[in-house]
Amino acid sequence: MRLQLTSVLVACAVVVVLAGSARADGELDARGVYYKERSTRVVQPMLDSMFDAGERGLVNAHFLVDAITSASAGSGAANAQPFTERRYEGGLGYTHELDGPRGSFVDKLRIGGDTKYSTESDYTSFYLGGKVEADVAQKNATIALGGGISSDTITNAGAQSPMGGPLIQCDVTSPATSMECSLTTFGGFASFSQILSKDALVAVSYDIAKLDGYQANPYRTAITASGLVPEVHPNSRLRQAWAASARYYVEDTHTTLIGAYRYYHDDWHIRAHTPEIRIIQEVGKLADASIRYRYYHQTASFFYEDRYPTLDMNTINYVTDDPKMSAYSGHTMEAKLGILGEEFGLTGNWAGARFEGILEYIIQHNRFGDAVVAHVALTLPFSY
Amino acid sequence: MVHAHQRENLAKRSMTEDRAPGELRYNAHERGAREAAEGGTGQPGGGCGCN
Numbered sequence: 499m500r501l502q503l504t505s506v507l508v509a510c511a512v513v514v515v516l517a518g519s520a521r522a523d524g525e526l527d528a529r530g531v532y533y534k535e536r537s538t539r540v541v542q543p544m545l546d547s548m549f550d551a552g553e554r555g556l557v558n559a560h561f562l563v564d565a566i567t568s569a570s571a572g573s574g575a576a577n578a579q580p581f582t583e584r585r586y587e588g589g590l591g592y593t594h595e596l597d598g599p600r601g602s603f604v605d606k607l608r609i610g611g612d613t614k615y616s617t618e619s620d621y622t623s624f625y626l627g628g629k630v631e632a633d634v635a636q637k638n639a640t641i642a643l644g645g646g647i648s649s650d651t652i653t654n655a656g657a658q659s660p661m662g663g664p665l666i667q668c669d670v671t672s673p674a675t676s677m678e679c680s681l682t683t684f685g686g687f688a689s690f691s692q693i694l695s696k697d698a699l700v701a702v703s704y705d706i707a708k709l710d711g712y713q714a715n716p717y718r719t720a721i722t723a724s725g726l727v728p729e730v731h732p733n734s735r736l737r738q739a740w741a742a743s744a745r746y747y748v749e750d751t752h753t754t755l756i757g758a759y760r761y762y763h764d765d766w767h768i769r770a771h772t773p774e775i776r777i778i779q780e781v782g783k784l785a786d787a788s789i790r791y792r793y794y795h796q797t798a799s800f801f802y803e804d805r806y807p808t809l810d811m812n813t814i815n816y817v818t819d820d821p822k823m824s825a826y827s828g829h830t831m832e833a834k835l836g837i838l839g840e841e842f843g844l845t846g847n848w849a850g851a852r853f854e855g856i857l858e859y860i861i862q863h864n865r866f867g868d869a870v871v872a873h874v875a876l877t878l879p880f881s882y
Numbered sequence: 883m884v885h886a887h888q889r890e891n892l893a894k895r896s897m898t899e900d901r902a903p904g905e906l907r908y909n910a911h912e913r914g915a916r917e918a919a920e921g922g923t924g925q926p927g928g929g930c931g932c933n
Binding site for chain 2: 527529531533540542544546548558560562564635636637638685687693695696697699705706707737738739741745747749754756760762764766768770772776778780786788794796799821822823828854856862866869871873875877
């Protein structure tokens with residue numbers, strides 16, 4: 499908690515120092531999200547801010563609280579006992595813009611870095627990343643490259659007995675157990691977007707992540723013919739995702755059509771297809787309404803079974819009770835409305851404030867069951 | 883080649899990024915908690931038509 503507050507204060511200090519006496523702009527976004535499914539409820543208030551920092555800098559910061567109440571073993575409830583837990587997350591980033599070399603193909607170059615820290619009773623995560631983005635061909639295309647590393651610590655604090663157990667087997671190749679395990683993730687991405695016409699643009703991206711460390715849930719057990727055994731997932735995972743999207747603006751009706759598709763695969767044999775469409779309709783000059791449909795389908799991991807046979811204790815047995823490891827499909831339907839403050843007769847900065855509401859219904863063909871999600875948000879622009 | 887003065891439509895909110903950072907981050911986190919697939923949600927920037 500102290501770290502998040504410190505991050506926000508540092509962000510403010512950086513803004514003040516870098517901005518000097520020049521007039522600059524910023525934006526503050528306050529959002530509340532409510533998520534409800536059969537056995538799990540999540541409430542997440544969050545604050546996002548973005549400030550100009552000098553002529554060429556942009557600072558962004560966020561802070562959120564994730565309050566989850568669940569009785570689902572799939573969500574990590576020990577022995578399916580209901581639990582309530584809070585997760586705190588804070589992040590800070592800075593992007594600096596430079597002119598491309600004179601006479602070169604590059605018009606603008608943006609170099610940025612960001613960090614994020616998240617903590618809850620049994621899981622902490624620290625992330626550090628950077629990226630380079632270049633506008634090229636008279637800003638008709640943008641190329642971006644980036645990467646990051648995260649270091650996570652997982653404990654069995656949620657199921658602590660007076661004896662300190664049950665302990666976790668951090669490394670599947672070693673019988674040693676511990677109260678604390680680690681997970682390190684190296685990630686990278688590349689993206690390219692291109693303007694096709696005055697009304698259309700396309701984008702493609704590629705993401706890769708290599709995970710090394712403990713990736714099971716310390717509280718979940720799998721059903722085998724010889725009884726319940728602690729979940730064991732492989733210690734290594736290579737995840738890759740390709741995505742493409744296109745946007746087209748229909749000038750006659752002031753409608754934007756967006757189509758996207760993602761293909762994901764990893765070395766746990768999971769393949770996933772995610773097509774999505776969105777239609778955004780301007781309603782006058784001060785409001786917009788949109789609808790979204792998203793389909794999701796994935797195959798099972800190579801070690802997922804509904805019920806495992808008697809385990810051979812002479813080999814490594816990967817077992818899981820995680821619904822995310824099973825084959826399943828889902829549908830997301832969303833309606834969204836955004837209205838500027840001017841519509842309500844507000845003036846000054848409040849005229850440009852955006853009020854937003856989102857309602858989602860998610861069909862999940864697994865034991866999580868269907869879910870409902872609601873957002874309310876206010877984005878306030880300001881100058882300083 | 884689309885020139886700067888021709889990018890009025892491309893500069894609209896719906897053609898740049900119509901979702902706020904908090905919405906994107908929440909969606910990625912929520913789906914990451916329910917689906918095995920992650921990544922590929924797109925990176926910011928690109929062809930925004932901003933001058």
